[in-house]
Amino acid sequence: MTDELSPIRETETVETADTVAALEQELKVDGILVGIVMGSESDLPMMEKAAAELNRRGIPNEIQVMSAHRNPDTVAEYSKTAQSRGIKVLIAGAGLAAALPGAVAAHTELPVIGVPLTSKTSVGGGLDALLAIAQMPPGVPVACVGVDNPRNAAVLAARILAA
Numbered sequence: 001m002t003d004e005l006s007p008i009r010e011t012e013t014v015e016t017a018d019t020v021a022a023l024e025q026e027l028k029v030d031g032i033l034v035g036i037v038m039g040s041e042s043d044l045p046m047m048e049k050a051a052a053e054l055n056r057r058g059i060p061n062e063i064q065v066m067s068a069h070r071n072p073d074t075v076a077e078y079s080k081t082a083q084s085r086g087i088k089v090l091i092a093g094a095g096l097a098a099a100l101p102g103a104v105a106a107h108t109e110l111p112v113i114g115v116p117l118t119s120k121t122s123v124g125g126g127l128d129a130l131l132a133i134a135q136m137p138p139g140v141p142v143a144c145v146g147v148d149n150p151r152n153a154a155v156l157a158a159r160i161l162a163a
Contacts, residue, residue, distance in 0.1 A: 034061040034157050035082055036150075037075075038093040039100045041065055043117055046150060047093045050115070053154035059161065068094070068103035075100065079107035089157040092142075093150060095119040098132035101142045111160050113153040114142045 034054055038047045047063065054061040066074045082090060090108065093115035094100035101114030116129035126147035134144045145152040 031060045032062045032086060033059055033088045033161060034091060034154075035078070035087045035089075036061055036063045036091045036093075037078065037100065037104065038063075038065055038117075039067045039069075039095070042119070043093050043095070046117055046148060047091075047115070050091050050093075050150035050154040050157075053151045054157065057154075057158050059154075059158060066100075068099035069097075072103065075103050076107045079104045082108055083110055089113065089160050091115060091150065091153045091157060093117050093153075094133070095122055095126065095129045096132075098129035101133050101144075102136050102140060105136065105140045105142045111157075112142045113156050114144045115150045115153045116144065116147045118148055 036047055036050050036054075038044065044063070044065065051061050051063055064078065066078060068075050079090070087110065089111050090104055091113045092101035092104045095117035096119060098114065098116055101112055105112040114133035116126050116133050118126035118129070122128055130144065130147055133142055136142045143156060145156065
């Protein structure tokens with residue numbers, strides 16, 4: 001009886017794997033390769049510079065606003081599902097405590113590029129955000145570009161995609 005069930009189980013496993021692969025392919029139809037996230041609507045004018053650079057290079061991208069502090073479940077869900085949606089690199093801009101890039105990196109295996117942003121209450125011209133992004137704990141890597149430099153994040157994302 002075991003011999004009769006083994007082929008059925010193998011077939012079921014193949015069908016399940018094929019079904020998952022088909023569903024993943026359906027999710028990738030939009031072709032977005034880079035996800036750009038930021039913690040606040042006020043960060044949008046700055047982070048749109050990353051999208052502009054990616055668009056100039058013909059790299060499909062999307063922009064989302066989500067706060068690591070105000071919307072942690074949204075950040076986790078977005079990060080966890082990014083890869084299955086076809087995204088290859090994530091860019092996360094944040095100011096002050098700059099928790100967003102690390103929160104994103106904690107929920108994905110994708111490369112995450114952090115963009116430290118200044119605000120009217122920044123310390124040391126964005127030094128607070130720069131240090132928060134650069135000082136990630138072991139096992140949660142986040143690449144870090146210069147303060148208020150989302151264009152470099154887009155260039156780095158393009159280089160990662162080309163590698």
